[in-house]
Amino acid sequence: MTTLFVAKESRDGETRCAATPETVGRYIKRGFKVLVQTGAGEAASYRDSDFSDSGAEIISDFASGCSQSDVVLKVARATVEEAGLMKKGSLLVSFLQAAQDPGSAKAVLDAGVSNFAMELVPRTTLAQKMDALSSQANIAGYKAVLIAACELGRYFPLLMTAAGTVKPARVVIFGVGVAGLQAIATAKRLGAIVEATDIRPEVKEQVESLGGKFIEVKPDDGGEDASVYAKEASDDYKKRQAAAVGASVAQADVVITTAQVPGAKAPVLVPEAMVKTMKFGAVIVDLAVEQGGNCDISEAGKIVVKHGVKLVGTTNLPGTVAVHASQLYARNVQHVVDHLVPTKENDNLEIRLDFEDEIIGASIAIHGGEVRHQPTATALQLATA
Numbered sequence: 001m002t003t004l005f006v007a008k009e010s011r012d013g014e015t016r017c018a019a020t021p022e023t024v025g026r027y028i029k030r031g032f033k034v035l036v037q038t039g040a041g042e043a044a045s046y047r048d049s050d051f052s053d054s055g056a057e058i059i060s061d062f063a064s065g066c067s068q069s070d071v072v073l074k075v076a077r078a079t080v081e082e083a084g085l086m087k088k089g090s091l092l093v094s095f096l097q098a099a100q101d102p103g104s105a106k107a108v109l110d111a112g113v114s115n116f117a118m119e120l121v122p123r124t125t126l127a128q129k130m131d132a133l134s135s136q137a138n139i140a141g142y143k144a145v146l147i148a149a150c151e152l153g154r155y156f157p158l159l160m161t162a163a164g165t166v167k168p169a170r171v172v173i174f175g176v177g178v179a180g181l182q183a184i185a186t187a188k189r190l191g192a193i194v195e196a197t198d199i200r201p202e203v204k205e206q207v208e209s210l211g212g213k214f215i216e217v218k219p220d221d222g223g224e225d226a227s228v229y230a231k232e233a234s235d236d237y238k239k240r241q242a243a244a245v246g247a248s249v250a251q252a253d254v255v256i257t258t259a260q261v262p263g264a265k266a267p268v269l270v271p272e273a274m275v276k277t278m279k280f281g282a283v284i285v286d287l288a289v290e291q292g293g294n295c296d297i298s299e300a301g302k303i304v305v306k307h308g309v310k311l312v313g314t315t316n317l318p319g320t321v322a323v324h325a326s327q328l329y330a331r332n333v334q335h336v337v338d339h340l341v342p343t344k345e346n347d348n349l350e351i352r353l354d355f356e357d358e359i360i361g362a363s364i365a366i367h368g369g370e371v372r373h374q375p376t377a378t379a380l381q382l383a384t385a
């Protein structure tokens, strides 16, 4: 029988949990044995007793959980210390993010642990229910707007009162992926005037369907790509983009940046020179701050004021909505486990790593002491060099 271990997150500020009493109940129903580390769900408002009521056994520490299990379920990438405590040949289901932290990825590799990297799940219809990037980005987009509304010394909606009329806030959003779309929807619900831009012109309709205005930038020639992801912008595109957004940014009360290019540093879309053109008291929330930042003067983990503009570099926004972030992430993980342990002719609930399978092949970045994912290998080589 396969044993699953739900670890308590050890990284600073990680409040999410990779399982909930609901998903534990589903694992138990399927026949898995489930161990949960003491306090694993506490920051997400789940008590140990909620997990034991669902059928889990509570384990006091990480090392003993790892030694008794085949699969470790986590949210954040393993730390070097955690990787060192994991059993050779076991499977870790968590984020990996080798480019951000090659040292930890190397420790997983050296420990002989396989890592199903949640961020590598392909963006396909079949894999949608395992797509943690989407479930968490949605939360980040929502929370970015709420933080902006709290940090801004103005109302978001238009108000007509006996004491006078208040104009609605103007919000500009860079990047209309999952987080950007949720940010548009949330800012509209609060009553703001919303404009948005993206390197992928095809998102115009989605922006408009949410009541936003799309700021068009002429795409580079040959910019069409079958991939759902953006490519890095050319220098020429960056100039056209800066010209197109300049007036909107200068009038904005809030700018929210969500633009990312997978495998690359986040593009700088709001450089310091543009910040200087903004209104005194305006707010920028930089969701790409951990990937280098869409604004070159925002600071990860801090809220700072520069040139009269408040720059919010708060990290791990999904972790600030820990209950629902955990609920959705835990379901993503449960679907991964279901996929790795198919029901058919599998009475012993064996893990089957079929690398021909599109989802497994793409997401198992490290296996049996080898790196199977080229960008992860490159990140490790760069770190060693």
Ligand code: NAD
Residues within 6 Å of the ligand: 122, 123, 124, 125, 127, 128, 131, 133, 134, 137, 174, 175, 176, 177, 178, 179, 180, 197, 198, 199, 200, 228, 229, 230, 231, 232, 233, 258, 259, 260, 261, 262, 267, 269
């Ligand atoms: P992301 O986090 O990689 O990037 C956010 C946005 O930034 C993207 O829309 C991107 O085009 C934009 N961007 C990048 N560089 C830019 C630049 N220089 N200027 C302006 N904008 C820039 O994106 P994401 O939220 O992960 O979504 C990526 C794509 O995947 C979207 O098309 C999304 O709809 C799609 N998606 C598909 C599925 C599915 O089919 N199952 C699931 C989730 C997302």
